[in-house]
Amino acid sequence: MQCKSVAERNIPPFYKIWDIVQFKEKWSDILNREMWKERKGGRSDIEIFESVELRAKAIYDRISSILSSFFEKGETVDVFRSISVEDTGKFIDDVVKSGKSYHEGVLQGVGIFWAWDIESAVSYRGGYRDEVILEAAANCEDVDFEGTIIAFLMFSEGSCDPNENENELRLKKGRKMPLRSVYKGTEGGKTKEALEPNRITFSTPVWVWT
Secondary structure, eight states: OHHHHHHHHHSOOHHHHHHHHTTSHHHHHHHHHHHHHHGGGTOOHHHHHHHHHHHHHHHHHHHHHHHHHHTSSOSEEEEEEEEEESOHHHHHHHHHHHTTSOSSSTTSSOOSEEESSGGGOOOOSOOOSEEEEEEEEEETTTBOHHHHHHHHHHHOSSOOOTTTOOOEEEBOTTOEEEEEEEEEOOTTOSSHHHHGGGEEEOSSOOEEEO
């Protein structure tokens, strides 16, 4: 698959990522804790650093494998973003009207932080009472591979459980993607099965911009 090879070429090597994240708060804290705990056991600072680096490498290998697998069966991967809206009905009407061309509509600039798992799509900001989930199709050119891997290393211990990890797929800004559907309301839960009755699809192509 062309997209699979593009994805693999765009996954940065581990040491490029490690050079970025090892000095950030999470990994510097882990390193400091390990050094404080292990020095009495006779391990050298180099041995401690290498053990922490191996832990990061295992998480890097996990997310790299996930990113490659997305495009093994096709050229796109389903991505999800939850947003809060003032009125769901009006939002759906606006989607149909404004999703056909790029202008100041409700689907312009909806953000680069998406999830590859619908249960992980959480609306952190907005302040409105209604929640909707957008489902779009991202191709390999839409994905910010480096940003996704860094986010996974910073906010995950390697688990893809939506209760433990955001399963974030970071996209490039300004990308245009086909909107597959909108799920209106999440009262019954966020599994695909629970959300299916609230799923709205579109008879004509509708687009969303990151």
